[in-house]
Amino acid sequence: MAVNHWTEEQIQEFLDGKSSISKNSLEEHLKSCEACTKSFRYYQNLYSELIRDPGFKLSTDFARNLVSRIPQLAQARARFKFSDVFIGSVGIAALLGVMIFFIDFSIIAETVAKFSFSSLKADVQDWLRNSLSSLNGGVLLIGSSVLTLLVTATLDRLLSGPKYR
Amino acid sequence: MTETGKLVKLILSGDAQAFETLIEEHKPLVSHVVFRMIPNPQDREDISQEVFIKVYQNLSDFRFEAKLSTWIAQIAYNLAINYLRQKKMISLDDLELADDSEGHLVAENIQPDKKVEEKDISQRLKTEIDNLPVQFRVIVTLFHLDQMSYNEIGKILNLPEGTVKSYLFRARKLLKDRLLSKYQVEDIWQ
Structure with missing residues (x-):
């Protein structure tokens, strides 16, 4: 059997x-x-x-030594936060700069002046078409996309916290 | 508020004694991960220190979505992996074990050694664990020494639970087979 x-x-x-x-x-x-x-x-x-203890031992004063470094660690922690905020601000400022440089504000002003709900859809389409055509070629478009990604990644880092990957 | 929550709050308010308590509580876990992964004894203490420094610097980002021990072990694992990569002691292949890797692992080092005494088995086992792929080593250690679940280990190694389970089974089978074939421990283990 x-x-x-x-x-x-x-x-x-x-x-x-x-x-x-x-x-x-x-x-x-x-x-x-x-x-x-x-x-x-x-x-x-x-x-x-x-399950036997493998005998992995750190030095006896390991914790005390580390705790004695707390003032230095606190300083480093403050620097870390500052750098995050700084990088985020630079990214956002760069993106705003690109937008201000390339967007034709006269078209926006004209659109706002002529604003009416009935022609809203057509106005938005016109504005988008004009704004995009005012960009000087694909390179600039890619440049602004890269900056957008940079800002998004920075915001993600600031809001979600480090992931240790 | 839980005990962990209180401890974290105290550390964030600058209580050095609370941080010392956290270190003492998690020192065994960190040493298990770091000692199993880092072959160089001189670097083990430095990396363990770096783990707790990271913990201190980033504790305000700990969101209590996982256990504090899981979060700390994850930091330890990632720092140790970065160290191994920097020293070129690990490649992508070591982390993504192919299906045929088990065959390769079984085939090597299969020459029978001299018979061992019962007291030698722990040392032989330690040697054989060190010969396992790095992820197998960590999984076996976290499961058996730190009593972590598949889910917790998966979070630490960034692996699905099913993969953790499969690696754990394969690691133990490898250890059993190697101890039996290489050191002839069957007389002691009868």
Whole structure:
């Protein structure tokens, strides 16, 4: 008769306490199966070795030494925050500069003066078309896109915090 | 507020004693990750210090979405990975284990060694853990020494839970097979 041995994965799951198979059915099987008993014991021994203290020791005054550096750390923390704000501000200023330089404000002023709800859609379309055509070629368009990405990334960094990747 | 929440609040208000408490509580976890990953004993202490410096500098960004221990272990793992990359001790292949890597790992170092005494097994196991791929080492350590769940380990290593489980099973099978074939420990483990 063919014997259904436990797989090594099933044995590990059982020892991890994550198996759906009951302890009784395991014990029943082990009574009659030498191969599974051997495998089970090997893993049992391995598990008891793996939880032994590996003796990884940091120096005894490790915590005290670090705490004595707190004033320096606090200063570094303040500098870190300042640099974030500084980078963000520069990014936003650069983007605004590009927008102010390339957008034709006379068209906006004209549009505002002629504003009426009925012609809003057409006005917006005209304005977009004129504004985009006033950009001097694709290079400038790409440049402003890159700046937009820079600002977005900076804002993400400021708002979401460091991710340690 | 939880104990962790109170501790974090105290540290942020500048309480040095609270930071010392945090270091003492998490020193074993950080040493487990760093010592398992960094082969050079001189650099281990420096990297562990760097971990707690990062923790201190970025504690205000900790959002309590994960356990504090998970967050600290994640910092330790990422700093250690960066160190290994800088020293060219790790490549992308080491982090993205191919399906056939297990076969390669089993095939190497399979020459039987002399029989070992029971007291030697811990040392042999330590050597064999050091021979595992870096992610296997960290997963085995966090699961067995720090009793972390698949989910927590996944957050630390940035891996899906299923991958953590699969790597853990493969790592333990490798360790068992190597100890049996290389050191003939079956007499002791009967």
